[in-house]
Every structure is written in C-alpha cells, then in structure tokens.
Amino acid sequence: MAEVTVIRRHLGTFDYTSGSGKASRQFNFVVDVAATVPIALRNTTHTSGHCSVDSRP
Template identity: 70%
Template sequence: MVSHSLLTGLTSAAEVDGIQQLVVGAVVHDSGRVLLLQRPKDDFMGGIFELPSGKVESGETLDSALIREVTEETGLRVKNIGEYLGSFDYESGSGKPSRQFNFVVDVAAPEPVTLTEHDAYIWTDVTDELPVTDAVKDVLAKYSTVFG
C-alpha cells in the first residue's frame, strides 16, 4: 500500500497551490494491459477514454477515494494501491482548479467490469495509440517506464 506520509504530503501541497478539487485516478492493470473507460458523449469531455477516476469527497483520504472510485466505476475490487505515478492539473467542468493524483492499482480479478458512469471500456496495451488526453498519455508513459 502507498504510504500515509506520501498521501498527506500530496494533499498539503495541493492546498498550498490553491487547488480546489482533488481527484484520484487509477491505472488498473492486468497481464500487461490497462483499463480505460469511455466518457458518455453528452458529458464534460464526452467520448474520450480516461482512467477510472473521480473526486475526493470532503474528509476522505486519497487512498479511500481511489478504492471507492474504482469500485463505483468498474465494479472491480481493489487489492492493492501501488506506485504513485504523478499528478496533473486542469480546470474542472465547473471551473475549479483541480489536481488528479494517479496510482497503479491491482484488482482481485479483471472481469467482470460493470460500468455505472461510462459508455464503454477497453483493456489495452500501453504501447497502442490511445484515445486519451495528453495528460493521461504522460501518466501511462510513466507507468510504462516503471512496469514496462
């Protein structure tokens, strides 16, 4: 599991930087592939693929939010939160400065994936040309250097 001091440090740094919304992202991996979810067409940034991710709720820790979001969005059970892969900043659909913290996540089993907030999912090799934002490409490139 990821260390408490790392999580606390990340949260504190975001607060100092004026970040108003904390978000967690999971690189769920299995057999050399990663899981990507497709946003609904009518949603903010509709149609793109993204990592399982979501907002950290008030009073929630980054690791708790990560486990909750992976479970809510995919139905998969998190076994372990591993390597921290960095963060990226963006403006949310509501205009808030946001920071997404990204971690490698091991799940008990890769299927079945049960979608609740997305239109589709793919398990893909990170060497493929991926239909994701440049920020997510950077996270997956770091994943490749660590696990490739």
C-alpha cells in the same frame, strides 16, 4: 466496482480546471484489483490512451 487489492505505484498528479471551472487535482496510480466481473471503461475520456487495463495475473 472492482476492489483494489494493492497500490503498486504512484504515477504522479496534475492540476487542471474542470468543466465547471473548479480547480481540480488528479492522482494517478498503478493498482491491482480483485475483479469478479470484466472491467469496462464507461467514460470516453479514458479510452484515448490515457487509461490502460493490464489483464496479466
């Protein structure tokens, strides 16, 4: 797991009902990470344009 080094900005939150029926709240942030290995998205939910990885230094 990459270490978060800086929280740049809060993008917002939204409430939804999870697949198990529980009320959930998602918080979204722009962060910098100290990646020592390549970052890979493993959940297909996050590959549909809702998650973005910026590799700029």
